[in-house]
Amino acid sequence: MNLNICHLYPDLLDLYGDRGNILALAARCRWRGIEPVIQQASLGEDLDFMGMDILFLGGGSDREQGLLVQDLMRHEKELRKAIENGLVVLAICGGYQMLGRDYQMANGKILQFLGIIDIWTIAGEKRLIGNVVVEINGKTLVGFENHSGKTYLGEGVTPLGKVLFGNGNNGDDGEEGVRYRNVFGTYLHGPLLPKNPRLADLLLELALKRRGSDDPLTELDDSLEELAHQAMVKRLMK
Ligand code: GLN
Numbered sequence: 113m114n115l116n117i118c119h120l121y122p123d124l125l126d127l128y129g130d131r132g133n134i135l136a137l138a139a140r141c142r143w144r145g146i147e148p149v150i151q152q153a154s155l156g157e158d159l160d161f162m163g164m165d166i167l168f169l170g171g172g173s174d175r176e177q178g179l180l181v182q183d184l185m186r187h188e189k190e191l192r193k194a195i196e197n198g199l200v201v202l203a204i205c206g207g208y209q210m211l212g213r214d215y216q217m218a219n220g221k222i223l224q225f226l227g228i229i230d231i232w233t234i235a236g237e238k239r240l241i242g243n244v245v246v247e248i249n250g251k252t253l254v255g256f257e258n259h260s261g262k263t264y265l266g267e268g269v270t271p272l273g274k275v276l277f278g279n280g281n282n283g284d285d286g287e288e289g290v291r292y293r294n295v296f297g298t299y300l301h302g303p304l305l306p307k308n309p310r311l312a313d314l315l316l317e318l319a320l321k322r323r324g325s326d327d328p329l330t331e332l333d334d335s336l337e338e339l340a341h342q343a344m345v346k347r348l349m350k
Pocket of ligand 1: 259
């Protein structure tokens with residue numbers, strides 16, 4: 113069985129090891145006998161979002177976001193359709209912001225984004241930088257954030273988790289990221305998935321389910337990943 117994973121704008125959105133998320137997904141597929149088919153796509157390309165199993169958007173600075181936003185907006189209808197159909201999306205920082213309505217930059221200029229999720233971002237005065245621990249249903253996610261944008265969620269929009277350490281969406285409301293259908297938006301770079309293999313497997317499970325497979329994923333030995341994860345949690349939460 114194949115799994116189609118698309119890394120969109122790898123040349124523009126790939127901060128702080130974001131590409132490691134693709135490597136982690138690919139490895140966890142291969143270890144289970146699933147063949148990951150990795151597509152790298154950038155400006156000006158035709159894309160088949162419905163044919164993708166997992167779409168990955170990494171982080172990028174305001175400059176990169178400005179360079180690609182017009183190209184991304186070309187795909188708004190098709191991407192929205194695939195998301196409503198259950199496409200699994202992982203979007204980090206700049207990529208996460210771009211799923212929302214808009215971004216008010218430090219110079220007051222407003223960049224219009226996709227508006228697929230009811231969230232918006234406003235540049236803050238200080239950068240929110242450092243390690244982060246987030247809680248989702250009693251389990252932790254660890255990662256690293258570096259953004260000046262502060263993201264706010266519209267009414268009824270569900271955050272990904274609760275910040276236990278660090279800033280998350282805006283440093284004010286204790287929330288981090290967004291979860292909408294099978295879309296996971298988050299400020300956690302790091303890269304995220306090697307540090308949080310449970311989340312990697314959730315993405316794979318959701319993608320396989322959309323393909324009609326309800327079989328549970330083969331268990332992997334994550335003891336090293338788990339030790340590294342817990343070491344980070346302990347260091348930050350002491
Ligand atoms: N440009 C955005 C910000 O600073 C996103 C940065 C990032 O992706 N790390 O808010």
